[in-house]
Amino acid sequence: MERVFFYIFAVIIIVFAIASVTSKKILRAIMYLLMSLLAIAALYFMMDYAFLGAVQMAVYAGGIIILFIFSVLLIHHVEGEIEEPSKMRKIGMALLSLLGLGISLATIYSFDFKVATKTATTSVENIGKGLLNYGEGGFILPFEVISILLLAAMIGAIIIAKGRKNI
C-alpha cells in the first residue's frame, strides 16, 4: 500500500516539477510548483514527520506560492507568457542536467547506506524542546539567528520594495 502511494507521490513530484520549469504560462507554472510541493509534504507525512509536512504546506503553499502569485499579478498579465529559451540551449542544459543526474545517482547507488532498523516516532513536543534547548545539542542559537534573519529580511524587503523616492 505505502509503495503504491509513494510511487504516486513520486510521479506527481517529478512530473509537476518538470511541468513547472517548462510551462510557458507563468501562473500555471506556479500552480504546478504548488502541486509538487504538496506532494513533497505528503512524503513527509508518510515518513511520520507530520510537523514538517505541516510546515511545508503552511510556508510554501500558504506563503511562498502566494508571494509568487502576487508578484506575477503585480508585474505581469495573468496570461503573461515567458520568453522561451532557444532550442539549442534547452537541449544543452538538459544534457548537462542529465549528466549531473547520472553522476549523482551513480554515486548514491554505489554507496552502501547503513539503514537503522529501529523506528521511533517523533512528536512535535520533541522538536520544540530540541529547538529551544540551550544545553548540549540544543538549537536555541540557530533558532534565534533565524528569527533575526527573518526580521531583517522583512525590513529589507519592505525597504527595497518601497523604492527610492518614497523613503
Added chain:
Amino acid sequence: MIENISIYELLTVSTILFFIGLYGFLTRKNLIAMMMAIELLLNAAVINFVVINKYLFPDMLQGVYFSIFIIAVAAAETALAISIIINLYRLKTSVAITETETMKY
C-alpha cells in the same frame, strides 16, 4: 521510514527533483520563474535531509531542524528576491534576465 521503500528510491526522487530545478534555473528567462526553480532545488535538499535523518538516525532530529531552517531561509530569501524583482521592474519595466546584464560592470 516508509515501509517497503528503500532509501535509494527516496534519494532518487530528490536527486531528480534537484536536477529538474537546476535545468529550470539554467533555462528560464524570467526572474520569477528562476526563483521557482530555486525553490525546487531547496526542496530537493530538504528531502535529502529528512530522508537521511529518518533512515540512518531515526532517534535524532537534526535533519528536521535543518529542514525547518532551510524552509525559513527560503521564505526570507523569496520575500527579499521578490522585493528586488519588483524594484527592478520599476526601473526596467521588465523582469527578463536579458535585461539585467549589468553584472559585468
Added chain:
Amino acid sequence: MDFSYTIFILLIPITTFLLLGFFYNRIKPAVSGWIGVTALTIVAGLSYYTAIKYFFYTPKLEGKYQTLYGIKMNWMNFTDKLHIDMGILLDPISIMMLVVVSTISLMVHIYSRGYMDGDRGYTKFFAFLSLFTFAMMGLVVATNLFQIYIFWELVGVSSFLLIGYYYEKPSAVAAAKKAFIVTRFADLGFLIGILLMGYYGGSYDFGILNNPEGAAIMNWASSSFMGLSVITWALLLMFMGGAGKSAMFPLHIWLPDAMEGPTPVSALIHAATMVVAGVYLVARMFPMFYFVEDGYALHVVAWVGAISSLIAAIIALTQYDIKRVLAFSTMSQIGYMMLALGVSKFDGHEGLGYMASMWHLFTHAMFKALLFLGAGSIIHAIHSNFMQDMGGLRKYMPITHITFLIGALSISGFPLTAGFFSKDEILAAAFEHNKPIYFITLFVAGLTAFYMFRLYFSIFWGKKKEYEHTPHESPWSMKFPLMFLAFMSVAAGYISFSEMVTADRAIFHIHFDFVGAAIAVSVGLSGIALAWFFYKKPTDYPEKISTAFGRFYTWTFHKFYIDELYLFITRTIIFKYISGSFAWFDQNVVDGSMRGIGNKTVSFSKLIKGLQSGKLQDYAVAFAGGAFILVLIVLYVL
C-alpha cells in the same frame, strides 16, 4: 657667565617666519612689516648684548677668549666618540657674525618696508627674510659640522625662495634654479667632506676638531689618498661647499644671476651675509686648515680667493647693470677675504690675515649692504637697472647720493673709511706672506676703485638725462638704513678688531704701516681719478679703450664665457652624450619591457573579456559544469 638666553636669537626669527608664513593671508601688510622689524630689533639687541657681555665682561682664559656654549645638547649618538650635537657656540667670530647678520638684517627689514611697499607678496617677503635670518644665525652659532650643514642648506633654500621671489618672471625662476643647483652641487662636496672628516677626524665637533693639540690635527698623516692626507681632501671638499656659497671661481656663476631677486634681498643675502658663509666656514675650521699638511688646503683657499677677486674685478669693469657690477664686486671682495685667510698664519701677529679677513667681512657687510640698498633706492626711483638710463641723479636724490659716495669710498679704500683699514690689513698680511698674491690684491684694489667710481659717476654725474617721471628721494624707511649703514661704513674702521677676533684668540696690536697704506691709497686714488677722467663728463674714452682691447673686452663683457662653458659641459657633454644614452636605455629597454608586459596584459584581457557576459545563467552554467567536472575528476580519476 650664563648665555642660555641666546637661544632666543634663533627662536624669534623662526617664530616670526611661522607666524607670517601660516597667517600669510590674514595679516595686513603693514602689520607684517612691523612684526618683522620688531622681531629683528629684539634679535639685534640680544646680539649686541651678547657681544658686549662676551667681549668686555667675560673673563679670558690665559689671555685668550674662551669658547662658550649657550646651550649644547646631544642629538644623535653614533658611537661613544662620534655624536651630533645641537647647540649654540659662542666665540669671537660667531658673535661677530651674529652682530653682522642681525644688523644687516634689521636694516634690510626696515628698508624693505619702504622698498616692497605695495607688493603683492609683502607678507611672504618678510616671512622669507625671517627664515633666512634664522638659518644664517643657526649657521653662525653651529657647534659642529652637521649643524652647520643643516643650516647651510636652510640658507640655500631661503636664498632660492628669495631669488625666485618674482616667480612670475622666467628669468627670476631660472636664476633661482641656477643658484640652488650650483650651490647644491658644491654642497655635495661639503657633505662628502663632512663624512670624511667624521670618519678620519673622529668627530664633528668644532671644539674637538680645531684643538691644535687634538687627535684630528696631530694624526693628519695617518691616512692618505692620491698623495694627500685624507683630512686635506676633506678640507678641500668642505672648501668646495664654501666656495659654492661664497661664489668663488669657478662656482661663482650663480651670483650675478641672483640679482633677479628684490634688491633688499641682494643686499642681505648676496652681498652681506650668506655669501660670506664660505669665508666663515674656512675661518671656523681655520686651525685645521692651517695645521693639517702644513696648510696645503689653505694655499688652495688663498689662490682661489686671489683668482676670484681678480676675475670678478675685471668682469665688473664691463658690466652695465648696476646690480651686476655690485655682484661682481661682492665676489671680488669675498675673494679678498678668502685670500687673507689663505695667507694667514696662526699665532699672534702672524695671524694678521685671519683678523683682517674677519674685519673686512665686517666692514664689507656694512658698505656693500649700503651700496646695494643705495642701488635699490636708485632703481626704485628710475625703474631700471642699467647705467645707460641714469645720470645726473645727484640733484634729485641727495641722501642716496651722499651715502652711496661714502660706500664707494669705503670699498675703494679711501683713507679713514672702514674699507681703508680692513683692506690695508689684508694687503699687509698678503705682503708679509705671499708676494704674488699681494700684487694681485693691489691691482684688484685699483680696479675696484675704478669700477666703483665708474658706477658712481655714471649714476650721479655724467650727462643729464630726461626722465619720464622726475626721480624723487626715497621715503624715510629707506633713507634711515642708508644713513645708518653709511655711518657704520666709516665707524667700523675704528673698532679694534685685533683685540677681539684673532686666529689664536689672543690679543695683539696692529702696527700701522704707512708705506704699505700709502701704496694702497695711491693705487685706489688713481683708480678713482681714472674713473673721474672717463666718466665725470660724457667722453668717448671708454669706447676707444674697449675697442682697443677688442677681443679681450668682448670676452670680459661675456664674463669670460664661463656660463657658456658650464652650459657646454652640462648640456652637450653630460645631458646629450652621457645622460642621452642612459635615457635611451631607460626608455627603450627598461620602459619598453615594462610597457610590453602591460600591453600584452591588455590585449590578452581583451581576448578573454567575452567570457564575462554579465548573464547570470552563463555563470551558473559555468559553475554547474565546473562542479560536475570536478566531481568526475575526484570520483574517477583520483
